Amino acid sequence: MLSKKQARAFFLIGTLVTFLAFIALTVYSLGESQDQSHAENISPSVVRGKNLWDSNNCMGCHTLFGEGGYYAPELTKVIDRRGKGYIKAILMSPVPWEPNGRKMVAYKFTNEQADDLINFFEWIGHVDLNGFDRVVSPLAKDKINN
């Protein structure tokens, strides 16, 4: 029968081994050669866009890479889906946007801020998401079937 000492050894060794494996996998998958995000395209404008995304808690309603609130549309492929002009109009709208009756806060972004956010979405849209990007983008329906 298992003793307390053996149970403790199982806990300590198991934890140590899995933590080390986790760290090793993290280092491997975040290495430059494994980059799937096109990190070289993260321009100052993309970073400003990300900061706007964070500081207005857009994730509280929308999702990006499938993460966030489930109240408003997924925005991973939003540029492909809607085009820049439409998105810019929403971002700069002085009144709350109300698609199908569900309201979005009127953030009244400036022209530059809207461009930064669009550049951020454009960078996001090119990240390789291991197939998820095709599932969340209605435009990709035909690509999936092929």
Next chain:
Amino acid sequence: MKYKSQKVAYWFFALSMLLFTLQLVYGFIMGFAHAGMDGLHQWIPFNTAKAVHLNLLVVWLLSGFMGAAYYIIPEEAQRELVSVKLAYVQLISLALVGVAAIVGFHMNIWEGRKFLEIPRPLDFLVVVNVLLFLGIILLTLFKGKRQTTTALVLSMGLFFAALLYLPGMLPFDSQVLDSFFRWWVVHLWVEGVWELIMGGILSFLLIKLTGVDREVIEKWLYVIVGLTFLSGVLGTGHHYYYIGVNKIWLIVGGIFSALEPLAFLAMALFAVNMYRKGEKKHPNKLALYWTLGAAIVSFVGAGLLGFAHTLPQTNLYTHGTLVTAMHGHLAFWGAYAMIVLAIISYSLPNMTGRKRYDSSLGRMAFWFSNIGIIGMTVAFGVAGVAQVYMERKMKIPFMEVQQEIEVHFWVLIICATLFSTGITMYIIDFIKHGQPTDEALESN
């Protein structure tokens, strides 16, 4: 022999109950908004309600864990807390940081990262607060007459929870890296170190309630927390399937997160077996209800419902839908909310001297809240599955799908009303216990 300083725990539990109540209010705001009634949008838009709902959950659970530690550690270490005054300072500062964060969320001041919305300057205050808490707990433990496995596992859980808050404070320019390290906090908390805290509290309660030998209970505690880490650490990979990192996580995350239910199954079997094995039947029936309930519901909510959408092939379609909300609600309830309610139910009569061990109000609180949350889980599940099919398979646009599934949010609201009735009863029972006294603690 009980310790007078244990009564600090009461005030942490009281703060928990207050924040829990507020969390429910914001949950209703979100439920109504999903059902098409967003009349409060101008003052409390959805993203504010969501940030408040999530952060209140985290803070009330942490306050409950801290209260549990202030109650358990003196008894396990067999000495008073090293400083009661500092514990009260820590309580007040925790409440202030929580209130400041929530007020900020209403003024568009936040970090905008799910579960970690508290802005960075406040993060530093959180760190100071938690360091103070850990200082009091660890000093008490190591100055104590004994260091039990239960106390060590609980303290280790609290220590690593604090340590793992730090990766969430790192700034990144890349959304991919930001998301990657956000999960170091969120996943490794709820599917890792928080389970140590849960295990520690569960072990303490089982020792007290069943009378089974400490050595037996603590041996199995090691096995359970061992299984938790063995599956949960590499199981973090299930959050990395589709965020823009290497495909290796599809394999690693898939395999190890499929093992995650085992830890919860072990915990449920452990709790039920210890109860059956125990010869001492403690009169505090309500504490027993909540303790066994936590072990069983966490297996269903965190284990089974987590497994339902954790495999990469399934998650490809369910990721980012209400299916996640289905799993999240029952998992947090079973694993963490119920264990906090269990330790409160156990300790309250000991601290106040009012032995409301088996009140009908308390029993109704248990059943109303559990039936209510199961109904909520089903409502989220039906809405989620319908969303997946319409949006991800049939490619119907997001907002059209949302209108189709509005009806499920009315079911959700009805079930949430039942749930909230149960919680209200629990809080009334809490208040009826009165306040803690030295005499009550000494007479135990």
